[in-house]
Amino acid sequence: MRYLPKSPAEREAMLAEIGAASIDDLFAVIPAEHRLKHDLNVPRAHAESEIIDYFRAAGTKNATDYASFLGAGAYRHYRPVIIDSLIQRGEFLTSYTPYQAEISQGTLQAIFEFQTMIAELTGMDVANASMYDGSTGAAEAVMMAVRVTGRHKAVVASTVHPEYREVLATYAKHQGLPTALIGYDAETGRLDLAALEAKVTEETAAVLVQSPNFFGVIEDIPAIAAIAHAKRALLIVSIAEAISLGVVRPPVEADIVSMEAQSFGVALSYGGPFCGVIAAKEQFVRQMPGRLVGQTVDSTGYRGFVLTLSTREQHIRREKATSNICTNQALVALMATIFLSVYGKEGIRELAEHNLAKANYAAQTLSAQPGAKLLFKGAPRFHEFVLQTEEAPAAWSQRLLDNKIVGGIDLSRWYPELQNCTLWCATEIVTRANIDTAAKVLAAWPVEAL
């Protein structure tokens, strides 16, 4: 076995040192009736070349040459080459959680830089070292608000990503944490502020909204914050499309921001690994879940970094910890840090503006086709939009697939009232040609004419 660095003679010599007659002696502690009597029924050992062939075949079977307008919480952006060059350095890839600070300064400083960048972008004071993803991050943020306020109810916008809401429901179920759902304004696609005002009470721990929301619409965060804060509830803003922060005003009125940082240089990879992160106002830092890196000095006064405030965490506090999270998404956070270094202060804005332009063109072009209509025109959007068609999406999406285009995702799957409505996303990767072709196919022009 090519990963095992021992010769048969070495194994024998080691057994002799131990005083065991055979390797089976070392497993004698397992009762005979529980020892496996057969070879595992898994594929035979493969050569490296065969492994690559197997996965290449799987990749090909997946189909690669489609243009895609899919977004909805997973966004395809260009990934600068140096991300993979750097994160594949063994010192980053094959190191553990930086508990031993003296020999983990590389990971620790990089996380400190990540925390800084996230705080800068979100307008929060502090950010943690990462969460699993945006969905679990949002659920953890609500639990954090419960600890901060001592209240046990949450109010959630229906325009938060439906799968994030499902995850929150799973987490909330056994914590005695009822959640009320707030609808959206049919004209703007924004949270229904009147309904919100009616539902937020002195018992509300947190209001959870997403911006840009699931329809791509940017919420009126100051107005939502005013309603939440009037009842001393915390405002949590979930951000599923982190690139938006290059051009969209950060939710500075929020108390907690839960962000999915996948857009910062992380491959789609069929939905994971992604990179959640929680940022917050400084006064809430001791109720934050997850790891935090802090700056300090060594015995000679030289600057260094350590994991800090760990008395919040499970390995110290056990059942009284702020969360059970242990492993996080450190390497993915490093990808995001490198991505943000590449684009920098100006690049993130320019990139966000390109996304804005592509989506604006796509929304105008697609909605100009006969039988198509742009919904939620009354509010600003980032790079996603909702298209309503007279024709059922199942029909035209097959036509698009025949033309190697994956169109928008059917919203009626989560919002039964939005029949024939689809959510489209146009990032900087989508070309004008992709958009123009999609528009033609959508308009049901004869395929021959294309």
Add this chain to the structure above:
Amino acid sequence: MTTDAMIPARATTGKVRSHQTQNEALLFEKSSPGKRAYKLPPLDVPAVDAATLLGTVHRTTPGELPELSEIEIIRHFTRLSTWNYAIDLGMYPLGSCTMKYNPRVNELVARIEGLAEAHPYRPDSLAQGILEVIDNLQRCLLEITGMDAITLQPAAGAHGEFTGILLVRAWHESQGNPRKKILIPDSAHGTNPATAAICGYTVENLKSNSEGGIDLEALTRQVDEETAALMLTNPSTIGVFESQIAKIAEILHAKGALLYMDGANMNALVGKARPGDFGVDVMHLNLHKTFSTPHGGGGPGSGPVACKAFLEPFLPIPVLVRNPQTLGAPSFPRSSAERVGDHEPQPAMQLGWSYNRPNSVGRVRAFYGNVGMFIRALAYILANGPDGLRQTTEDAVLNANYIRAKLEDIYELPYKTASMHEVVFSDKLQAARGVKTGEIAKRLIDYGFHPYTVSFPMIVHGALMIEPTESESLEELDLFIAAMRAISREVEETPELVKTAPHSTRVSKLDEVQAARKPILRWKRTT
């Protein structure tokens, strides 16, 4: 080993020699306006005026991101990387963390375009390749654990525990009573009690017996009709197989309670014994431990949960099914005659996701889990095959026992029970000289090794928890043993040298008290 021999720059112990590392400021301190590391292609659609389009939601103050060129970014992160210890540099004997070799082919195949670029909402018809990978991994893991059904959705071990205990809870609820408490041995990982609390259970501590295992009498006394489950790590955190496991399961089951197995130490069992064969009802695996996916400085992980058939209806949504047209079909098409993998005929049915699961505990994560880790884990299983997996387990156990045999004369072994994949000593003999486990661990750094796990499990006072994994050669093990023996001598002769370690690192001991008292969690411009 004398003080003098360790401190001069040219001193060597056989494994290490000091060398220079470069200083490197924070990204923000290196930034200068106008520097660029990117160039966007020309915009092929009309440009828009963001301020006009966005109005009041337009961002007017940019975030303080650094402005740098590409070479500076490469050097920055490369220099930072040289400040890290890593498996690629040497033995990383962190007990319980299983720091084994991370094969590079895994990294290559996870980046194959058709897999890495797949959007989670693409139609199932365009995702058959990745779904087959997921299906194959599921079936391999079921075979390895001897369980009946599985979900790969949990993002890490603790998330898997959460999912597993939700299954337990859902099943008890279906029996009419969710029950109130979870029993957890005092040797358990901290994630276990934290998980039980999140699932709405109270935690009841189970005291270990004199051998560090489950005390059957105490267990019998404590299990009652309000006990939902026992969360048991097997082999335990002291690296010992619970030989009474069948009896433990019997005691629990007699009262209607379930046996949850924390699979953090599954690398001691693969190919040798299967939890499904010794009474476990539900368990999680850590793909980043047993199945070689990289730890990456703290993540990402992946924590699949495998269970017996009676818990299958409660698995998180969605579950992978072989024919999307028959929603609700079992997610584990396997029979003992069927061989998993590339020799079977092509399935006639398409793979797809089923959401129609009325008894499901719900969703624990958006999409389907850390799929990139599934690819790596399957690549690892393919590289090994049945013989390689078994040999891997045997070598891991051989290495731990070798270290035990070579060090037990100078480090106290609190539990004499046979070790599996890790060995736990205590610092009793060294502490008598005023040197504690944490200090010995720091001194190991000067000898070129990452420390072992310190002060865990908590049932061993002053624990040194050593897990070599199968990835260490005899040469590396002997160097480690020599280092541990040298440190033991230093404790006798020059204890201050050990207590003030490490002496060879870029930074000396960092002030953690100051870091916590006045937290500085981000850089800020000082003008």
